């Protein structure tokens with residue numbers, strides 16, 4: 001069953017056709033990679049899914065409901081979380097607080113006044129956040145300021161913030177960019193484990209083909225705003241059109 | 252204790268202690284001595300201002316310190332609170348309970364309206380919107396709604412709103428006191444203790460305001476440490492991430508705005524309770540600017556910063572405005588004449604009516620050298636001491652929000 005259904009989406013920025021008639025369907029419980037050269041429109045496509053941009057035409061259905069016209073926080077509450085291309089974290093807060101916030105959002109919804117209760121006495125939330133930090137190997141950095149983390153750690157933190165919400169669909173925009181090889185491999189293992197254990201559907205944008213072929217069950221190739229092919233990793237590897245559009249970046 | 256962690260509880264106890272013994276602390280010099288005339292600050296009206304402006308800035312800090320939204324019109328709520336209280340005195344009588352309740356309520360309603368509009372924008376546009384709306388309030392109070400000859404005279408314009416003999420005061424009975432009081436306990440009443448040249452004044456209004464400030468301070472600590480407070484800090488840190496985490500930032504910011512507006516209204520109600528007169532100048536944009544300066548000077552986003560900042564400004568405003576040229580000449584008489592005149596000529600601009608100039612310079616120095624305000628200054632001094640003593644925990648990690 002398709003959990004995400006994108007149909008005929010177009011998006012123009014002035015004279016630039018960033019997305020041209022994009023159709024994409026992501027099946028439930030799969031990892032679906034979207035690859036393509038720089039400027040292909042991958043991030044723009046994600047922006048259309050999470051309410052950051054509104055497509056000029058077309059429809060985006062998540063779990064049978066349209067996401068168009070909804071605010072980002074409403075879309076997140078529907079079950080879509082996103083890891084950004086440049087990490088978006090709460091830089092002034094501690095690592096633990098960063099992970100606790102999505103826990104509160106999951107438990108309390110978009111707005112709830114808990115003004116007299118103490119964060120310190122929210123044992124359940126704290127345990128949940130600590131467990132998540134342990135899963136991403138960051139428990140030792142619990143009290144550090146998120147802004148002072150390394151780039152790779154910031155990405156892992158952002159991933160933890162998204163994962164702790166147990167979204168139904170996780171969107172990852174180049175989750176391993178800027179990571180060292182070892183961290184990249186850890187991230188692959190983490191995502192694999194999360195996918196197997198918690199059945200989270202993922203759509204992942206990635207330039208690193210090692211990551212793509214380790215994780216993805218389906219791959220869509222995007223070039224100049226239009227999907228070229230969609231197929232299994234085995235078939236994509238040898239596809240002549242893909243090699244043509246993507247030469248140089250694939251290896 | 253009180254549901255606070257050890258550090259916060261200690262901080263609260265220290266502040267409570269200082270409020271309690273302020274009449275001694277602020278009068279360190281004998282009554283009538285020249286040092287006393289200059290530096291003593293233990294007078295009822297000044298001490299009342301310390302704690303009342305403390306409340307105002309504590310509330311302001313909940314908005315600015317936590318969410319980062321810089322309101323440039325907060326004095327409007329102070330003024331609205333003041334007018335509301337005086338109206339209660341006029342209509343019901345001099346008991347301050349209904350007056351203060353109405354102050355908080357009306358300023359809450361106004362801040363809901365103003366916040367709802369202003370929070371559609373962020374950053375400088377938000378600040379300008381609040382400034383504009385506060386100036387509108389000022390103008391309404393100063394002229395439009397304050398024409399003494401019209402039937403609808405809400406604010407009594409330039410003269411200011413006050414209680415007149417022919418006001419209804421429906422709840423006044425025979426023998427009720429003719430000055431603001433709390434069930435008979437007049438705000439103006441003081442107990443004076445004279446001991447070998449020293450004079451200490453224990454004023455009812457001060458202690459009542461002090462207790463209310465402690466309650467306000469306690470609530471602000473709770474808010475700082477609550478999930479709600481965490482969300483407010485999230486707004487300041489990264490609104491985009493907050494949105495994509497499923498949180499609606501707008502109502503959180505609005506709630507903070509209304510809470511801080513109600514704190515300001517409470518402060519305004521208390522000001523009127525100490526002296527039952529409300530004027531439009533309380534809402535002027537310079538008054539709003541002063542609130543911002545107090546908050547930044549004390550240390551934005553810290554717990555005690557607002558109390559330090561407001562106390563600091565009120566104290567030096569008082570001292571600097573007392574200094575005049577002849578006093579300067581007296582102090583500098585040991586200098587050669589020409590030099591003395593020169594220095595006095597320069598200093599002249601910084602004292603008396605020029606106190607704002609000095610505070611401006613001080614503010615500049617703090618912002619440049621102590622971006623964390625007086626709280627950061629205190630922390631630096633504290634660290635210096637600890638290092639000298641043993642150096643064991645000299646490298647203790649940065650602590651957010653003292």
Ligand SMILES: Nc1ncnc2c1ncn2[C@@H]1O[C@H](COP(=O)(O)OP(=O)(O)OP(=O)(O)O)[C@@H](O)[C@H]1O
Nearest residue numbers: 013016018036037038039040041042043044045085
């Ligand atoms: N907000 C915007 N306004 C104008 N043009 C934009 C905007 N966002 C993206 N574009 C343009 O749209 C095209 C697609 O950009 P997009 O960021 O989606 O590419 P991408 O596939 O994510 O590339 P990369 O691999 O470099 O991240 C680019 O030419 C980009 O310059």
Ligand SMILES: [Mg+2]
Nearest residue numbers: 042043044085
């Ligand atoms: Mg991109």
